Amino acid sequence: MWDVQETIVAISSAPGAAVRGIVRISGPNSLTSLAKVFSSTESWQQAGRSHSVDGQIKLDGGVQLPVTALIWPDQRSYTRQPTVEIHTLGSTPILQQVVSAFQLTGVRLAQPGEFTLRAFLSGRLDLTQAEAVLAVIDAENQNQFDVALRQMAGGLAGPLGGLRTQLLSTLAEVEAGLDFVEEDIQFISQEQMLGQLGNCKNSLDKVIQQISGRHVDGDRPKVVLTGLPNSGKSSLFNRLTETDQAIVTEIAGTTTDYISAAVTLDQLSVELIDTAGFETATGEISASAQQHRDQQESAADLRVLCIDAQMVQPIGENAHAVAFVDRECSPTQWIQSQIANLRPHDLVVLNKIELLTDQLPSTSELLQLANDQLANDQFANKQTAETPPLIPTSSKTGIGLEQLGQRIAASLRRDAGESVVGSTVQRANTSLIEAAESLDAAIGAADHMLGDEIVAAEIRESLNALGQVVGTVYTDDILDLVFGRFCIGK
Numbered sequence: 001m002w003d004v005q006e007t008i009v010a011i012s013s014a015p016g017a018a019v020r021g022i023v024r025i026s027g028p029n030s031l032t033s034l035a036k037v038f039s040s041t042e043s044w045q046q047a048g049r050s051h052s053v054d055g056q057i058k059l060d061g062g063v064q065l066p067v068t069a070l071i072w073p074d075q076r077s078y079t080r081q082p083t084v085e086i087h088t089l090g091s092t093p094i095l096q097q098v099v100s101a102f103q104l105t106g107v108r109l110a111q112p113g114e115f116t117l118r119a120f121l122s123g124r125l126d127l128t129q130a131e132a133v134l135a136v137i138d139a140e141n142q143n144q145f146d147v148a149l150r151q152m153a154g155g156l157a158g159p160l161g162g163l164r165t166q167l168l169s170t171l172a173e174v175e176a177g178l179d180f181v182e183e184d185i186q187f188i189s190q191e192q193m194l195g196q197l198g199n200c201k202n203s204l205d206k207v208i209q210q211i212s213g214r215h216v217d218g219d220r221p222k223v224v225l226t227g228l229p230n231s232g233k234s235s236l237f238n239r240l241t242e243t244d245q246a247i248v249t250e251i252a253g254t255t256t257d258y259i260s261a262a263v264t265l266d267q268l269s270v271e272l273i274d275t276a277g278f279e280t281a282t283g284e285i286s287a288s289a290q291q292h293r294d295q296q297e298s299a300a301d302l303r304v305l306c307i308d309a310q311m312v313q314p315i316g317e318n319a320h321a322v323a324f325v326d327r328e329c330s331p332t333q334w335i336q337s338q339i340a341n342l343r344p345h346d347l348v349v350l351n352k353i354e355l356l357t358d359q360l361p362s363t364s365e366l367l368q369l370a371n372d373q374l375a376n377d378q379f380a381n382k383q384t385a386e387t388p389p390l391i392p393t394s395s396k397t398g399i400g401l402e403q404l405g406q407r408i409a410a411s412l413r414r415d416a417g418e419s420v421v422g423s424t425v426q427r428a429n430t431s432l433i434e435a436a437e438s439l440d441a442a443i444g445a446a447d448h449m450l451g452d453e454i455v456a457a458e459i460r461e462s463l464n465a466l467g468q469v470v471g472t473v474y475t476d477d478i479l480d481l482v483f484g485r486f487c488i489g490k
């Protein structure tokens with residue numbers, strides 16, 4: 001592993017031309033190196049706290065480059081080492097010359113991820129937060145960005161840290177009892193041991209649920225497509241499952257029996273269920289279809305209400321007002337009552353959206369208007385801040401399907417607590433399951449009085465597995481896995 005006593009430098013702003021570029025230097029000699037290349041009319045070397053100072057850096061060839069230096073002289077930096085950031089023009093050749101100027105003072109080029117590795121090694125971040133730094137950099141959409149930010153802010157580190165502390169304290173008491181076994185002093189009763197271990201298991205189950213976004217019992221969360229006949233539920237089902245399992249026709253009332261399939265959406269495995277469209281039952285078959293639909297809806301973890309976009313139309317001449325319009329077999333009131341009864345994080349899909357593009361000035365404008373209308377009509381009375389946004393989709397053209405998958409996964413993860421970035425899920429899942437198994441074994445051993453040595457050994461196993469998740473127990477392989485994917489400068 002790289003030596004943290006060496007001072008390192010790299011360009012840390014994104015590649016390419018920009019208004020501003022940043023070169024970062026971190027390590028014990030950051031400030032002495034700065035003094036060799038940087039001049040300023042302000043006195044900066046005495047200040048004890050982080051501060052910024054304007055001045056120039058002398059480049060190769062004698063050019064004096066105007067820069068602002070941000071200086072963290074002590075542990076309050078990202079890496080917890082003396083750190084300097086040079087902010088200047090965002091031109092790659094210029095930034096490279098700044099890096100060269102520092103290299104000439106004996107500072108070496110940073111390896112990919114080395115700044116964040118130092119933040120981890122100094123205890124500023126745990127491994128889940130280091131992964132979140134990478135996820136923030138790599139985020140491709142707002143949802144991924146939000147998830148990564150929450151995790152970076154300690155979304156996972158908090159509960160995992162608390163759990164480790166709880167377990168360590170129980171282990172200390174059990175081991176103290178073993179050390180004084182001859183003297184008949186009881187540090188922890190069987191009942192207390194079982195109580196504490198049970199609490200730890202509950203906390204761990206919550207973290208596992210949070211990480212996997214699914215139920216601890218291993219069931220996939222149920223996502224039910226619901227809506228009026230012909231709104232395109234079965235077509236969406238087929239597109240999302242990439243199959244043609246569901247029968248699709250233009251005849252309203254095609255689906256009678258619900259069907260379900262496992263599908264992975266944004267790395268989350270869910271059970272997707274297509275149901276019969278809502279209608280007033282006219283016979284035994286449709287009564288039974290409606291009953292099944294009701295059952296599936298009430299057992300759902302998430303409902304996706306599908307609306308045929310043709311039901312949303314501009315009012316009269318005014319393209320800036322829209323309404324859900326009644327069509328022959330489309331009871332608007334039903335849709336509105338459904339929207340009003342949505343549970344938190346349920347979703348509303350405006351399907352067949354491509355049919356609107358020719359009729360209306362702008363689909364996005366229309367969606368905005370429809371959203372506003374939903375907010376005004378349905379939610380004003382409910383006093384809720386959460387209006388379900390309409391997600392435009394088309395099973396015909398594929399518009400919005402990826403976003404719908406992401407939104408479904410995000411909603412389920414949010415329901416399950418906080419979301420977790422994908423790379424952490426992949427790395428941590430096995431260790432968390434191991435931790436839970438050892439904890440179960442510890443509880444079993446305590447319950448059956450198999451001996452405190454066995455309880456202590458299982459708690460240690462569990463702590464070891466948890467340590468691998470947060471990084472208190474790590475190997476070079478784990479660090480390579482986490483930090484090897486970073487780019488230079490982060």
Ligand SMILES: Nc1nc2c(ncn2[C@@H]2O[C@H](COP(=O)(O)OP(=O)(O)OP(=O)(O)O)[C@@H](O)[C@H]2O)c(=O)[nH]1
Nearest residue numbers: 229230231232233234235250253254255277352395
């Ligand atoms: N233009 C267009 N047509 C669509 C789209 N999605 C579905 N349709 C058509 O709409 C009709 C109904 O689609 P289905 O998927 O069977 O609708 P459903 O909601 O499952 O209907 P029921 O099973 O009767 O409740 C079919 O003719 C589909 O081809 C779309 O995105 N664009």
Ligand SMILES: [Mg+2]
Nearest residue numbers: 233234254255
């Ligand atoms: Mg159908």
